[in-house]
Amino acid sequence: MEHTIKEIALRAGVSKSTVSRVISGKGYTSLEVRNRVLQLIEELQYKPNAVARAMVSQRTHNIGVLIYRRHHPIASHPFYGKILDAILMTAASMNYSVFVTTDHEMSLRSADFMMEKRVDGLILISRLQQNVIDYIANFGVPYVMVNGSTDVDGVMHIVNQDEEGGRMVAEHLTDRGHRHIFVIAGPQTHRSHNLRLKGFKNHLRELEIPFPASSILQASTSTFGEGYELMRAHWEEFRAGGFTSLFATNDMIALGAMKFMLEQAVRIPEQVAVVGFDDIDFATMFSPSLTTIRVNTEEMGTQAFSLLDKLIRQEANIENPQQLVPKLIIRQSTQI
Amino acid sequence: MEHTIKEIALRAGVSKSTVSRVISGKGYTSLEVRNRVLQLIEELQYKPNAVARAMVSQRTHNIGVLIYRRHHPIASHPFYGKILDAILMTAASMNYSVFVTTDHEMSLRSADFMMEKRVDGLILISRLQQNVIDYIANFGVPYVMVNGSTDVDGVMHIVNQDEEGGRMVAEHLTDRGHRHIFVIAGPQTHRSHNLRLKGFKNHLRELEIPFPASSILQASTSTFGEGYELMRAHWEEFRAGGFTSLFATNDMIALGAMKFMLEQAVRIPEQVAVVGFDDIDFATMFSPSLTTIRVNTEEMGTQAFSLLDKLIRQEANIENPQQLVPKLIIRQSTQI
DNA sequence: TCTGTGTGTGAGACCGTTCCCACACACTTA
DNA sequence: TAAGTGTGTGGGAACGGTCTCACACACAGA
Numbered sequence: 001m002e003h004t005i006k007e008i009a010l011r012a013g014v015s016k017s018t019v020s021r022v023i024s025g026k027g028y029t030s031l032e033v034r035n036r037v038l039q040l041i042e043e044l045q046y047k048p049n050a051v052a053r054a055m056v057s058q059r060t061h062n063i064g065v066l067i068y069r070r071h072h073p074i075a076s077h078p079f080y081g082k083i084l085d086a087i088l089m090t091a092a093s094m095n096y097s098v099f100v101t102t103d104h105e106m107s108l109r110s111a112d113f114m115m116e117k118r119v120d121g122l123i124l125i126s127r128l129q130q131n132v133i134d135y136i137a138n139f140g141v142p143y144v145m146v147n148g149s150t151d152v153d154g155v156m157h158i159v160n161q162d163e164e165g166g167r168m169v170a171e172h173l174t175d176r177g178h179r180h181i182f183v184i185a186g187p188q189t190h191r192s193h194n195l196r197l198k199g200f201k202n203h204l205r206e207l208e209i210p211f212p213a214s215s216i217l218q219a220s221t222s223t224f225g226e227g228y229e230l231m232r233a234h235w236e237e238f239r240a241g242g243f244t245s246l247f248a249t250n251d252m253i254a255l256g257a258m259k260f261m262l263e264q265a266v267r268i269p270e271q272v273a274v275v276g277f278d279d280i281d282f283a284t285m286f287s288p289s290l291t292t293i294r295v296n297t298e299e300m301g302t303q304a305f306s307l308l309d310k311l312i313r314q315e316a317n318i319e320n321p322q323q324l325v326p327k328l329i330i331r332q333s334t335q336i
Numbered sequence: 337m338e339h340t341i342k343e344i345a346l347r348a349g350v351s352k353s354t355v356s357r358v359i360s361g362k363g364y365t366s367l368e369v370r371n372r373v374l375q376l377i378e379e380l381q382y383k384p385n386a387v388a389r390a391m392v393s394q395r396t397h398n399i400g401v402l403i404y405r406r407h408h409p410i411a412s413h414p415f416y417g418k419i420l421d422a423i424l425m426t427a428a429s430m431n432y433s434v435f436v437t438t439d440h441e442m443s444l445r446s447a448d449f450m451m452e453k454r455v456d457g458l459i460l461i462s463r464l465q466q467n468v469i470d471y472i473a474n475f476g477v478p479y480v481m482v483n484g485s486t487d488v489d490g491v492m493h494i495v496n497q498d499e500e501g502g503r504m505v506a507e508h509l510t511d512r513g514h515r516h517i518f519v520i521a522g523p524q525t526h527r528s529h530n531l532r533l534k535g536f537k538n539h540l541r542e543l544e545i546p547f548p549a550s551s552i553l554q555a556s557t558s559t560f561g562e563g564y565e566l567m568r569a570h571w572e573e574f575r576a577g578g579f580t581s582l583f584a585t586n587d588m589i590a591l592g593a594m595k596f597m598l599e600q601a602v603r604i605p606e607q608v609a610v611v612g613f614d615d616i617d618f619a620t621m622f623s624p625s626l627t628t629i630r631v632n633t634e635e636m637g638t639q640a641f642s643l644l645d646k647l648i649r650q651e652a653n654i655e656n657p658q659q660l661v662p663k664l665i666i667r668q669s670t671q672i
Numbered sequence: 673t674c675t676g677t678g679t680g681t682g683a684g685a686c687c688g689t690t691c692c693c694a695c696a697c698a699c700t701t702a
Numbered sequence: 703t704a705a706g707t708g709t710g711t712g713g714g715a716a717c718g719g720t721c722t723c724a725c726a727c728a729c730a731g732a
Binding site for chain 1: 338381383384385386387388390391396398409410411412413414417418420421422424425428431433434435436437438439446448449450451452453454474475476560591592594595598599617618621622623
């Protein structure tokens with residue numbers, strides 16, 4: 001079932017060089033020979049061996065996607081999964097195959113693995129530790145980061161305009177008259193959560209709306225469960241504070257908090273308006289649907305791959321990627 | 337930055353055979369030489385070239401996961417994404433790398449691609465068309481199906497006990513006194529939806545509870561949007577029918593239908609109880625949380641890989657996989 | 673002394689491609 | 703006629719490993 005170029009050559013009565021030429025389309029081949037070889041390939045279902053090809057070309061045409069997620073496996077993650085999907089699509093359209101590795105804690109080992117497989121490049125998603133990045137950089141393999149925890153000099157990094165997004169949230173809520181906004185902020189270890197909060201606070205400051213420390217809660221993970229739990233644990237404070245709205249720095253936290261409030265028979269948005277961030281699929285599906293800032297995950301994935309491809313092909317003048325523009329999506333949770 | 341075994345050999349003053357022996361641990365090597373080589377490997381950060389290794393061993397230690405999804409990209413899919421996660425985990429723990437391919441329509445091309453890359457085996461998820469399966473089978477590469485649309489003789493297939501799950505739903509609802517159950521059934525093209533419905537109907541028949549054709553709706557896709565739309569389009573029928581409960585053959589449809597009902601101010605579960613199927617993450621998060629049948633997706637992924645691994649290693653006496661046991665998860669949507 | 677066995681090492685074929693080079697032939701042009 | 707150019711083909715090294723085989727040496731037992 002497994003044929004080689006040599007076999008095809010033998011049957012066609014030509015040399016393997018000629019067959020190679022027919023397949024690659026480079027160099028001269030007579031029409032007669034070309035047809036004969038092509039027919040044989042079709043007949044025997046010959047598939048060129050990409051492993052052997054990689055051996056000589058020193059290019060595997062494979063890339064690796066490395067994701068570090070402590071609290072949630074990668075693929076099914078409502079946010080990172082979307083990015084992965086986009087990468088998969090784009091890569092396939094450019095004839096690349098993609099190794100996906102999800103590895104908690106022992107990311108050095110999976111990096112090793114990718115190196116042994118001689119991937120042409122790597123895409124790193126989310127909060128990889130610095131040592132992993134150093135390790136990879138040290139290897140000289142091109143790589144691109146997506147939504148990483150920090151910006152590192154000289155590293156290509158695809159991110160959203162998170163600060164601007166935070167500002168949009170503040171604008172939206174204040175426009176609707178809200179002056180007492182409660183905030184649940186995601187992990188301080190993550191760049192995007194910090195910037196979202198920063199943009200939000202800055203806008204309030206510009207409007208000279210007070211934002212006391214008591215109106216903000218620090219989440220240690222950016223999960224649904226954390227949102228729910230924090231809301232439950234601080235329910236009395238929340239009620240006593242006279243808050244008319246809630247902003248969580250991502251949708252999962254927002255939804256968790258909402259779920260708890262709904263269970264307390266709070267009417268959303270009538271009594272409390274809620275805004276999230278990310279626009280995961282579930283944001284539309286939830287009842288009431290969630291007003292949020294859409295992060296263009298598809299664009300993130302596509303850009304990440306295109307950028308990596310350029311790095312791999314060593315294209316000249318590769319520009320640092322532009323930050324992606326977020327978009328306010330108004331839904332039931334703020335619409336009276 | 338990229339070293340070869342030859343280089344290590346040269347520096348260590350031994351032959352490449354010896355270095356190879358040290359790395360693989362096969363054959364005799366003196367302690368002294370072993371240490372010298374190992375230290376050199378460490379020092380130079382030498383990573384054996386898996387491509388070259390695959391070339392001679394005729395084994396890449398790579399597998400491919402092929403998914404066909406018309407209406408939803410794969411990775412972020414709340415059900416299939418979970419299976420993928422489990423495959424990724426298990427494969428990594430057994431030192432396999434995984435190519436993930438999501439390809440709508442043109443699946444033959446992605447299959448081709450995987451063949452060229454000489455994967456050791458394939459995992460096919462969801463409803464791949466017969467011609468793709470034939471194509472792959474014809475190639476002689478080991479493969480395993482997961483939750484496919486049909487059972488094919490002689491093909492290893494990991495599935496859930498869907499019929500039993502359907503029965504459990506009927507039992508749960510009838511136990512709670514429901515006699516007028518509305519059903520939205522997922523695509524007839526898919527094995528699991530059919531069996532779920534079958535098990536459900538059979539149980540009602542056993543209890544001699546009438547189940548008229550008017551109480552069932554046929555969905556053409558198994559999505560949230562479809563559930564919502566169907567419920568909207570048939571809302572008058574539903575209200576006129578005096579139904580006290582709803583069963584949808586998967587969670588997405590159930591949640592979509594629920595969302596519409598909530599918008600109509602229907603109280604769930606007081607006025608209408610709802611049961612789904614799959615137990616996707618959203619099922620717990622939704623408000624009210626959804627009673628459903630849990631499909632052990634983690635086990636599906638794990639079993640799929642283990643089975644494939646056995647096929648690859650040509651283990652003797654490989655047993656056909658047992659169907660996975662579903663579990664009723666009772667949540668707010670049926671709990672008064 | 674001879675044979676056998678356990679330990680340690682190196683030479684070189686091989687895996688399936690690509691690609692450089694040599695060569696052959698047909699024309700054209702100086 | 704000689705040199706050059708365009709077309710078509712084959713030989714064989716190279717990519718970086720693994721693995722078989724041959725061989726060398728030490729030591730045991732007959």
